[in-house]
Amino acid sequence: MSAVAQRAERADAQRNRQNVLETADRLFAERGAAVSLNEIATAAGVGAGTVYRHFPTKDALLATVLDQRLSQLGEYGERALAMADPGEAFRRYLRFIADQALANRAICEALAAREDWVEPAKASGQCVVDTPLSALLVRAQRAGVVRADLDTRDVRALLTACAAIAEDPARVQRLLGVMWDGIRAERNSEIRNETVRLPELRDETKRNCPVCGDPIPETATGRPAKYCSAACRQKAFREKRKTA
Incomplete structure (x- = not known):
């Protein structure tokens, strides 16, 4: 040839x-x-x-597909880290991961089963998702864009919940918007941790004695009492006689 x-x-x-x-x-x-x-x-x-x-074998083909997907995730993470705006870079990376998880549920489940999300790759020694996610989170926190009490596991859990609940891209974007509002530092600085005092509810079933004003003891059976004691009942009877 x-x-x-x-x-x-x-x-x-x-x-x-x-x-x-x-x-x-x-x-x-x-x-x-x-x-x-x-x-x-x-x-x-x-x-x-x-x-x-x-x-x-099919396993060999699936492994090659997963490796290719991991490479794409890693490349997007590198591009996000190269962005000048820490907050925008972090937000775009969150949206990219959520979109990929929704569009490719089976592939993402296979990646999660292989634990490539959180375990360092043998070739690079880095996690293709968690390494850039952690770096982008720290950058956004240092810039004062994202609240400082979050860690990578918190963000990954929120992302997983968004992807698991959403059925379409529109819902993913809406849930990500809610999530972003919750983790932004400037949004949460306006929220005060104050205990709201609710007005006490009056128990309308409890009655007071019309003579002395003390609570009327509850009776287990029979008609409800009108007075708190026999003395008050006699006093009320005498007042009625005087009025008559």
């Missing part, structure tokens, strides 16, 4: 591999890890042998 033919074959193999990866990425995100290699081959428009030639 000539050198030109070999180069053409290698280029064609690379295109097929990339096509399989992109198709697998989409199907894994839409349907989860239950998608078979044959289904991926059909959707990619290639033969099953082409898929197996590059990825002998």
Whole structure:
């Protein structure tokens, strides 16, 4: 085979591999890890042998897709860290992670199962999500944009809740807005930690003696008493006689 033919074959193999990866990425995100290699081959428009030639097992293909996604997350984190505005950089990174989690639930669940979110990668020694998240959080806190009592685990928990609750991008953005209002330093500085005193509620079921004003003891049975004691009852009877 000539050198030109070999180069053409290698280029064609690379295109097929990339096509399989992109198709697998989409199907894994839409349907989860239950998608078979044959289904991926059909959707990619290639033969099953082409898929197996590059990825002998589905686990190998899924691992390659996850590694590719991790690389994308890491690249976005680096771009966010290069932004001049600490608050805007932190806010954009939060939105990017939430959008990715919503659009690719199955892939994000697989990443979480591998613990690549929080465990350092072997190659770089850094966590692709938590490392930039922590750095961006500290920058925003030092700039006075985000409240100082938050840590990376707090923010990750809030992000996870937003992604888990939301069903569409619009709801994600609304929940992120609520979250942002809650973690902003300037917003929370206006909130005072004061105990609100509620007015005491009067118990309308309790009655006082019309003669002396003392509470009338409750009776377990029979008609409710009108007076607190026999002395008050006699005094009221005498007053009625005088009036008569």
